[in-house]
Amino acid sequence: MLEFDGLTKGFSGKQVLRGLSFTVKPGELFGFCGANGSGKTTAMRIALGVLSPDAGRVLWNDMEIDAGIRRRIGYMPEERGLYGKMRPRDQLIYFAQLSGVRTNVARRRADEWIERLGVDMGAKDPLERLSLGNQQRIQLIAALIHDPDVLILDEPFSGLDPVATDAMADALTEFSRRGTPVIFSSHQLDLVERLCDRVGIIRDGALVAEGTVAELRRSTGHRQLQIALTGAPENWAHTLPGVRIVTEREDMVTLEVGPETDVREVLAAAQSLGDLEYFGRRESTLAEVFRDTVTT
Structure with a gap:
C-alpha cells in the first residue's frame, strides 16, 4: 500500500x-x-x-x-x-x-x-x-x-x-x-x-x-432527471414543479430536482403535457463533481 x-x-x-x-x-x-x-x-x-x-x-x-x-x-x-x-x-x-x-x-x-x-x-x-x-x-x-x-x-x-x-x-x-x-x-x-x-x-x-x-x-447531493416528450407544447419543461432546467436539447431535457420535490409529481406533470418517450435518473459526471468540489 x-x-x-x-x-x-x-x-x-x-x-x-x-x-x-x-x-x-x-x-x-x-x-x-x-x-x-x-x-x-x-x-x-x-x-x-x-x-x-x-x-x-x-x-x-x-x-x-x-x-x-x-x-x-x-x-x-x-x-x-x-x-x-x-x-x-x-x-x-x-x-x-x-x-x-x-x-x-x-x-x-x-x-x-x-x-x-x-x-x-x-x-x-x-x-x-x-x-x-x-x-x-x-x-x-x-x-x-x-x-x-x-x-x-x-x-x-x-x-x-x-x-x-x-x-x-x-x-x-x-x-x-x-x-x-x-x-x-x-x-x-x-x-x-x-x-x-x-x-x-x-x-x-x-x-x-x-x-x-x-x-x-x-456526495454532491444533486438529483437530476432526464425527460423526453413528443407532442408537448413549446417550453413545456418550464411548467414542471420543483425543478431547475439544466439543459434542453430538442425533445430531451435535463432537470435538477430539489430535495423536497416528489419525483412522481414531476412524472405525472410531464405525462400530462405530451407522449412520454423517456424518463430516468441522470448521474452526475466526474467533471461535474469536480467543478462542484473545487469551486465551493
Whole structure:
C-alpha cells in the first residue's frame, strides 16, 4: 500500500501542500485530480525523493520510502524526461539496466512494449524526431520496463490519440490486476471516471474529496432527471414543479430536482403535457463533481 501521510510543503512562503493524506491500495487505479497548481506534481515528486516535505511522509507497505524502494517505483513525469538526441530503444534499455534489469531482458521488454504501444519510429530515429504522442509512449515504457511494484504517473494521457489512449489504459489496468498500486493525475476526467477504482480531488494542497466515482456522485447531493416528450407544447419543461432546467436539447431535457420535490409529481406533470418517450435518473459526471468540489 502506498500512503501519503500528512504532507506539508511550501515554497517562498506559499503553502503548496496542507496536510495531504490518502492511500493507494494494492491493485488499485487511483485518479489524482486537481486544478493546475493544486499540488499534485509536488506530492508525486516528494514520493520520488525529488523534493523533501516540510512535514509528513510517504510510506510503502508501512515503511518510509528510501532509495531502495524508489528503485521499484515506475515514475512518469509530466515534462519530457528523456534524451532527445538518443534513440528511444537504446535509452529504454539503459533505464531498465539502471533499475537492475539484465541487458537481454531489457532488450526483449523494450521491443515488446514498443510493439504493444504501437510506437511509430525508424530504427535510427532519435527521440526528438518522434511525434509528441510517440514520445509520450516511450516515456510510459520507461516507467514500466523494469516491472515496478508501484506506478506514479503525472498526466500520462496528455497528447495521445484515442488508439494510444486505449493501449496505455490497457497497460495500466494490467499492472493493477497484478496487484500494483497505480496513481495517475489527469485533467481528462472522462478517462479517470472510466478507469479508476477510486478518485481523490485536491484543492489548494489539501484533499477535499475521495472515494469511488459513485460515492463522489452521491456526495454532491444533486438529483437530476432526464425527460423526453413528443407532442408537448413549446417550453413545456418550464411548467414542471420543483425543478431547475439544466439543459434542453430538442425533445430531451435535463432537470435538477430539489430535495423536497416528489419525483412522481414531476412524472405525472410531464405525462400530462405530451407522449412520454423517456424518463430516468441522470448521474452526475466526474467533471461535474469536480467543478462542484473545487469551486465551493
